[in-house]
Amino acid sequence: MSPGTNLGAQRLPPTREGAFSAPILPLELRDVCYEVGGARLIDGISLTIETGPRTLILGPNGAGKSLLLRLAHGLLRPSAGQVLWRNRKIAGAGRGPRRQAMVFQKPVLLRRSVRANLDHALALHRIGGEERRQRRREALQATGLSDRGDQPARSLSGGEQQRLALARAWALKPQVLFLDEPTSALDPASTRAVEEIVQALHAAGTKIVMTTHDLGQARRLADEVVFLNRGRLLEQGPADRFFTQPQSREAEAYLAGELLW
Amino acid sequence: MNDLLQAFGQALRLLTSLDASLLEIIALSLRVSLTAVGLAALFGLPLGAAIALFRFPGRRTAVVLLNAMMGLPPVVVGLVIYLLLSRSGPLGVLGLLFTPTAMIVAQFVLVLPIVAALTRQSMEDLWHEYEEQLRSLGSTPARAIPTLLWDGRFTLLTAILAGFGRASAEVGAVMIVGGNIDHVTRMMTTAIALETSKGDLPLALGLGFVLLTLTIAVNGAAELVRRWSKGWTG
Numbered sequence: 001m002s003p004g005t006n007l008g009a010q011r012l013p014p015t016r017e018g019a020f021s022a023p024i025l026p027l028e029l030r031d032v033c034y035e036v037g038g039a040r041l042i043d044g045i046s047l048t049i050e051t052g053p054r055t056l057i058l059g060p061n062g063a064g065k066s067l068l069l070r071l072a073h074g075l076l077r078p079s080a081g082q083v084l085w086r087n088r089k090i091a092g093a094g095r096g097p098r099r100q101a102m103v104f105q106k107p108v109l110l111r112r113s114v115r116a117n118l119d120h121a122l123a124l125h126r127i128g129g130e131e132r133r134q135r136r137r138e139a140l141q142a143t144g145l146s147d148r149g150d151q152p153a154r155s156l157s158g159g160e161q162q163r164l165a166l167a168r169a170w171a172l173k174p175q176v177l178f179l180d181e182p183t184s185a186l187d188p189a190s191t192r193a194v195e196e197i198v199q200a201l202h203a204a205g206t207k208i209v210m211t212t213h214d215l216g217q218a219r220r221l222a223d224e225v226v227f228l229n230r231g232r233l234l235e236q237g238p239a240d241r242f243f244t245q246p247q248s249r250e251a252e253a254y255l256a257g258e259l260l261w
Numbered sequence: 262m263n264d265l266l267q268a269f270g271q272a273l274r275l276l277t278s279l280d281a282s283l284l285e286i287i288a289l290s291l292r293v294s295l296t297a298v299g300l301a302a303l304f305g306l307p308l309g310a311a312i313a314l315f316r317f318p319g320r321r322t323a324v325v326l327l328n329a330m331m332g333l334p335p336v337v338v339g340l341v342i343y344l345l346l347s348r349s350g351p352l353g354v355l356g357l358l359f360t361p362t363a364m365i366v367a368q369f370v371l372v373l374p375i376v377a378a379l380t381r382q383s384m385e386d387l388w389h390e391y392e393e394q395l396r397s398l399g400s401t402p403a404r405a406i407p408t409l410l411w412d413g414r415f416t417l418l419t420a421i422l423a424g425f426g427r428a429s430a431e432v433g434a435v436m437i438v439g440g441n442i443d444h445v446t447r448m449m450t451t452a453i454a455l456e457t458s459k460g461d462l463p464l465a466l467g468l469g470f471v472l473l474t475l476t477i478a479v480n481g482a483a484e485l486v487r488r489w490s491k492g493w494t495g
Binding site for chain 2: 172
């Protein structure tokens, strides 16, 4: 089982850079449901995510934000409905389709040096030689970790660990980057650093799809908002409109800081 | 008490005089046990990791059996291998009975389940922590095996040491398949058993003292390696 078999039925040839260059967006979810032990945690969500705007997924705790990301990323298989990339189903849910990456709330770093963590991810994507060295350098530079290459990854501070997780995603040059509350455990300075890296990725053309429960962060970063409550999609639209004229009563209450359940 | 003091004296005398037959016994013991443990690690680490990461029918049963095999009685293992290797046995043509190779095989069989079972447990815990991240990065369970083995190296060192403990302390299996032949298959444990039954308690205790010291030395060396590399890789 080589990593190259993961993409599923239709394998695309690697480009000279070792990445897959054919565009994968739009991402379309059709009536996606996700159930665990009879409880419907994601309830019939249909939405389309296009190239371009930074999409932020908002909603109270338990709304299904993280599950939605995992379903879209392919880590979870929907109980019903379909997840389509450019109208194509990517077989083998969770096998990490190569042109998308994910940064988790709590990054899992290997017990190796910072550099070896990047090398591992690049090796999985079959990127070696000079290309690997260059991407590693770029990613460390972009995340401000250039002087940390030899340090054990687990000895970094929380903020630096999350930056390394972003560097790892950066090195893979994904078309789509999912971020699951990447700053929820970080102090303001680290949060700011992470937001700047996310901005830079966006500027470099990576589609950002991110969850947060921090409304301030959502206002700073969002171009488009997807609002969930209790596993259902209540709103999707431009950020300005969502923040000034929410369409649903729940979104209005959420923005007003009321507790939703 | 007198016996113990005498034993220390005897052990020191044997060691300081670099008694040839004692050194021969120590060398053979180390050769057999370290080879068996090395082979058990070579096969046991990937085996344990595979059972931890792959889902297949009968997996639970395999885990229970593997755990149970950690407690294999050495004499029974010795007996089975004796039957396999004896002249009339299916592997008799190899002529391995009463050779160091037979002892390595016996200890390998004893150590393999220990290394594999402890590896399985620690790899399962690690996989639980790493799975989402590794799958997200594009790793398959098969590709994750080397990644996890390397990241769990400090825990796995303990598993290997547990295996070495078993091998170096074990007497039943090597006695049966090796035969405790002087200058050929005499190990520390079999020599201790022999000297005790002959009534030469000081020599037996002296050998025991040497065995204990070697075991502590091996574990101490492993701890040093662990500390040294942990300083580098966190």
